[in-house]
Amino acid sequence: xxxxLENVVKQQKEQQGFTNQEKVEKDIVQLVGFxxxxxxxxxxxxxxxxxxxxxxxxxxxxxxxxxxxxxxxRGNVLPLIDLRKKFHVPDAEFDDNTRFIVxxxxxxxxxxxxxRLTEALRIEESSILPAPDxxxxxxMMIEGIGRKDDRIISILRIKTLLKTED
Amino acid sequence: xxxxxxxxxxxLIEAFEMIEQLDQDLVELESNPDDLDLLNKIxxxxxxxKGSGSFLNLDVLTKLTHHMEDILNKARKSELKITPDIMDVxxxxxxxxxxxxxxxxxxGTDVTDDINIDPVVAKLDAISKGEAVATENEDKAExxxxxxxxxxxxxxxxxxxxxSPEEVEAEIERLLKQRAEEDKKLREEMxxxxxxxxxxxxxxEEPKKEKKEEKQVPKKQEPKSTPKxxxxxxxxxxxxxxxxxxxxxxxxxxDNLMNLIxxxxxxxxxxxxxxxxxxxxxxxxxxxxxxxxxxxxxSIVTTDLQIAxxxxxxxxxxxxxxxxxxxxxDLSRELGKKVNLIIKGEETELDKSIIEEIGxxxxxxxxxxxxxxxxxxxxxxxxxxxxVGTIELKAYNEGNQIVIEIADDGNGMDPEQLKQKALxxxxxxxxxxxxxxxKEAFMLIFKAGFSTAAKITNVSGRGVGMDVVKTNVExxxxxxxxDSTPSKGSVFKIKIPLTLAIIQALLVAAQExxxxxxxxxVIETVRITTEDISAVEGKSVLKxxxxxxxxxxxxxxxxxxxxxxxNQYLYVVVLGVGASKVGLIVDGLIGQEEIVIKSxxxxxxxxxxxxxxxxxxxxxxxxxxxxxxxxKLAKETHSNTIATIAVEKKKKKExxxxxxxxxxxDSNTDxxxxxxxxxxxxxxxxxxxxxxxALNILKNDSNIDAALVDIEMPKMDGYTLAQEIxxxxxxxxxxxxxxxxxxxxxxxxRGVEVGMNEYITKPYTPDYLAxxxxxxxxxx
Numbered sequence: 001x002x003x004x005l006e007n008v009v010k011q012q013k014e015q016q017g018f019t020n021q022e023k024v025e026k027d028i029v030q031l032v033g034f035x036x037x038x039x040x041x042x043x044x045x046x047x048x049x050x051x052x053x054x055x056x057x058x059x060x061x062x063x064x065x066x067x068x069x070x071x072x073x074r075g076n077v078l079p080l081i082d083l084r085k086k087f088h089v090p091d092a093e094f095d096d097n098t099r100f101i102v103x104x105x106x107x108x109x110x111x112x113x114x115x116r117l118t119e120a121l122r123i124e125e126s127s128i129l130p131a132p133d134x135x136x137x138x139x140m141m142i143e144g145i146g147r148k149d150d151r152i153i154s155i156l157r158i159k160t161l162l163k164t165e166d
Numbered sequence: 167x168x169x170x171x172x173x174x175x176x177x178l179i180e181a182f183e184m185i186e187q188l189d190q191d192l193v194e195l196e197s198n199p200d201d202l203d204l205l206n207k208i209x210x211x212x213x214x215x216k217g218s219g220s221f222l223n224l225d226v227l228t229k230l231t232h233h234m235e236d237i238l239n240k241a242r243k244s245e246l247k248i249t250p251d252i253m254d255v256x257x258x259x260x261x262x263x264x265x266x267x268x269x270x271x272x273x274g275t276d277v278t279d280d281i282n283i284d285p286v287v288a289k290l291d292a293i294s295k296g297e298a299v300a301t302e303n304e305d306k307a308e309x310x311x312x313x314x315x316x317x318x319x320x321x322x323x324x325x326x327x328x329x330s331p332e333e334v335e336a337e338i339e340r341l342l343k344q345r346a347e348e349d350k351k352l353r354e355e356m357x358x359x360x361x362x363x364x365x366x367x368x369x370x371e372e373p374k375k376e377k378k379e380e381k382q383v384p385k386k387q388e389p390k391s392t393p394k395x396x397x398x399x400x401x402x403x404x405x406x407x408x409x410x411x412x413x414x415x416x417x418x419x420x421d422n423l424m425n426l427i428x429x430x431x432x433x434x435x436x437x438x439x440x441x442x443x444x445x446x447x448x449x450x451x452x453x454x455x456x457x458x459x460x461x462x463x464x465s466i467v468t469t470d471l472q473i474a475x476x477x478x479x480x481x482x483x484x485x486x487x488x489x490x491x492x493x494x495x496d497l498s499r500e501l502g503k504k505v506n507l508i509i510k511g512e513e514t515e516l517d518k519s520i521i522e523e524i525g526x527x528x529x530x531x532x533x534x535x536x537x538x539x540x541x542x543x544x545x546x547x548x549x550x551x552x553x554v555g556t557i558e559l560k561a562y563n564e565g566n567q568i569v570i571e572i573a574d575d576g577n578g579m580d581p582e583q584l585k586q587k588a589l590x591x592x593x594x595x596x597x598x599x600x601x602x603x604x605k606e607a608f609m610l611i612f613k614a615g616f617s618t619a620a621k622i623t624n625v626s627g628r629g630v631g632m633d634v635v636k637t638n639v640e641x642x643x644x645x646x647x648x649d650s651t652p653s654k655g656s657v658f659k660i661k662i663p664l665t666l667a668i669i670q671a672l673l674v675a676a677q678e679x680x681x682x683x684x685x686x687x688v689i690e691t692v693r694i695t696t697e698d699i700s701a702v703e704g705k706s707v708l709k710x711x712x713x714x715x716x717x718x719x720x721x722x723x724x725x726x727x728x729x730x731x732x733n734q735y736l737y738v739v740v741l742g743v744g745a746s747k748v749g750l751i752v753d754g755l756i757g758q759e760e761i762v763i764k765s766x767x768x769x770x771x772x773x774x775x776x777x778x779x780x781x782x783x784x785x786x787x788x789x790x791x792x793x794x795x796x797x798k799l800a801k802e803t804h805s806n807t808i809a810t811i812a813v814e815k816k817k818k819k820e821x822x823x824x825x826x827x828x829x830x831x832d833s834n835t836d837x838x839x840x841x842x843x844x845x846x847x848x849x850x851x852x853x854x855x856x857x858x859x860a861l862n863i864l865k866n867d868s869n870i871d872a873a874l875v876d877i878e879m880p881k882m883d884g885y886t887l888a889q890e891i892x893x894x895x896x897x898x899x900x901x902x903x904x905x906x907x908x909x910x911x912x913x914x915x916r917g918v919e920v921g922m923n924e925y926i927t928k929p930y931t932p933d934y935l936a937x938x939x940x941x942x943x944x945x946x
Contacts, residue, residue, distance in 0.1 A: 058679070058779070058789060060766070061773070062724075062725075062776075063773065070779055072785055076764075077765070077767065077779045077781065107768075108769060110767075
């Protein structure tokens with residue numbers, strides 16, 4: 001390969017920004033952090049379709065209590081799950097910080113209610129500890145524990161978020 | 167390689183289509199063994215498949231079809247008479263052909279351990295040899311393969327003038343086949359510079375060429391032209407016009423198109439809603455006319471577009487019906503019965519997805535009619551009926567629905583006998599049996615675990631099946647009706663909607679929640695008062711004309727908390743699936759709307775009573791009720807809930823002390839003035855300083871009986887508050903009284919628009935306020 005070509009490729013890579021860095025530093029995980037109750041959680045940034053302010057939803061009968069119902073995201077009907085209820089944290093009123101995180105799980109999209117967003121996180125994969133094995137529902141949903149400064153962040157296992165508990 | 171793949175796919179599609187037709191033709195042939203047109207048609211199919219198969223190196227398939235062709239060729243030349251026994255073998259080989267083709271489709275090869283063609287080939291051979299001397303067929307096939315490449319020379323070599331008509335035909339067939347094959351070969355090689363006359367890129371054009379040749383040859387021998395040939399000429403001619411005007415489209419593309427149309431319909435609904443809002447607000451303004459025109463034209467075009475796209479997905483039901491003559495033939499031979507199948511309305515069109523789903527249930531019902539319906543010939547003669555039983559299968563349009571009717575002139579069903587049987591099996595109780603109408607009794611055959619066949623055959627009567635039929639039909643939003651007269655016969659009617667994706671629905675409210683009920687299942691809606699409800703054994707029922715309907719509150723079914731007060735009137739939606747009916751109490755009828763069915767997704771699918779969701783004009787999601795499941799739930803709810811009548815009556819209010827009044831005003835002084843005016847009468851009072859606060863109080867406390875509202879307020883003004891309040895069903899009748907210093911006429915109009923019941927301008931006398939309030943609370 002000529003030098004010229006190499007340069008072009010390099011330039012393009014730089015322009016791609018994130019993807020480039022991701023390729024180079026393979027051990028960095030990018031996450032979005034958020035608060036539910038008193039704890040901070042995170043999900044991989046690439047699994048997030050979008051984050052929206054709360055909109056109206058429709059209750060669906062005969063569902064688990066943490067399924068608030070379904071809502072309309074640009075013509076798609078998505079389930080809405082209250083993470084507080086799912087994690088057995090006492091209910092709270094929605095406020096200005098409340099958000100719906102729309103996550104892609106397999107081929108399905110679903111919305112999750114969270115108290116507030118914290119920040120986009122970059123955590124070294126090697127610093128992520130395995131989840132404690134307490135056999136609790138909530139811990140089953142946790143992929144690992146990440147640390148950022150003094151904070152402890154539970155990284156959620158996306159695939160388990162839509163699993164029914166039984 | 168891709169090219170090869172493409173050819174293979176084309177071949178398979180073509181082959182499956184031909185075989186479908188083949189079954190029907192063969193059965194027809196059995197009754198008319200001398201129909202040469204038919205024989206020729208059948209021969210052509212075997213021949214085409216053989217030819218293409220050999221080209222694609224499908225040796226097993228080629229071998230099988232080759233032997234079939236032998237027999238058919240003999241039959242064609244009247245060297246062989248098709249007897250039912252021979253037909254059995256031919257049909258068997260057709261089945262094998264199908265199996266092979268399926269295997270090719272799935273695995274790409276016709277070599278498989280599962281299918282052994284040798285026994286059939288041996289049988290075919292035996293027939294061929296048993297009846298006549300071996301012919302030159304063997305050589306012919308080989309010849310064909312060799313000669314594929316130089317067709318042109320071939321034509322000139324054949325001495326057409328000296329051939330008998332049959333031989334000419336055989337020759338035509340052979341040449342045609344070569345043409346088709348060469349064509350394919352050409353395509354494969356893709357050296358398309360030669361496209362002088364064979365510029366066809368797709369096999370669909372082959373029939374055209376067929377016609378061309380067809381014309382050429384007879385011209386050369388005009389004097390010999392026989393009626394037979396003319397008939398043959400007609401067939402391909404018809405084919406040509408069909409073929410040229412069709413185009414094969416990937417189903418996914420159509421599905422995608424349908425989805426887009428769905429979105430468009432939703433947007434259209436939304437546009438209409440917005441237009442209605444705007445119209446109310448700016449009545450009489452000039453631009454409304456223009457807007458109206460645009461909205462209506464978009465609305466019309468969308469509807470037309472929807473119908474047009476729906477039509478592209480339509481297939482003729484003949485596609486399903488076609489396989490039944492064969493089924494009936496096989497069955498009647500097996501059971502020793504004589505059955506004549508009459509098919510009508512096979513050109514009736516249905517959505518592709520429905521066509522795919524309806525085949526199995528229909529098949530089962532047809533089998534059932536032959537097995538249980540039609541009697542044995544002896545029995546029929548004894549009863550004075552014609553020896554041959556008749557099953558009539560017909561399809562026709564009825565409004566927005568397609569009706570498929572299966573009628574037989576057989577045994578019929580005796581309702582009493584059915585009831586007895588169901589009783590024995592513990593499917594119904596004695597009481598239920600007594601109450602049952604004949605129609606309901608007929609529906610018993612669809613209950614799981616019910617089988618009327620005294621002897622269990624391998625055809626039907628295993629007790630599974632008819633209930634599956636019903637479930638399948640209901641999945642398609644369809645209903646089954648049964649009518650029967652003992653010893654005269656039975657009629658089964660399956661009614662299904664034209665399409666699955668977009669339906670007409672009735673929107674109802676259960677408390678604050680809206681639901682869409684497919685209109686096809688709504689028989690009627692009635693408004694009743696609580697006095698109309700009677701209790702039978704502690705269960706509520708409604709006597710409607712000469713019927714007694716079980717009544718269930720929708721809120722009870724879906725376990726919706728009851729927050730609404732009792733209204734004087736109740737709305738009842740009478741739902742019907744098959745012969746059973748249920749009265750569903752709802753809290754409001756919103757209206758009829760065209761809705762697009764959307765799935766709730768993998769995660770929430772399969773919720774009992776819910777078929778899906780739709781997005782309404784205002785962007786909100788509304789759940790669509792699965793009527794069949796809802797009726798099942800309703801029956802459970804009905805027997806579990808003793809008194810299902812709406813809400814327990816609220817404590818009766820007679821005195822001002824029983825009422826809570828909400829005063830909404832940002833001015834402390836104004837609130838005091840209002841309080842002073844009404845407090846002496848004994849009303850309980852709550853206060854809010856702005857619209858937002860008032861709304862929160864209302865939401866959390868449903869005991870408020872009326873509100874006095876100022877207009878000018880911070881955060882949320884009185885107009886907005888009124889609008890917000892009226893969005894809730896439970897506040898629909900809440901008296902709202904505007905108390906304001908805004909006095910212009912337009913202010914008053916606005917007040918009425920947003921839902922204020924009264925409009926009082928400041929200053930006012932305490933008496934006046936008190937009187938207005940009392941009037942609105944209907945206090946004397």
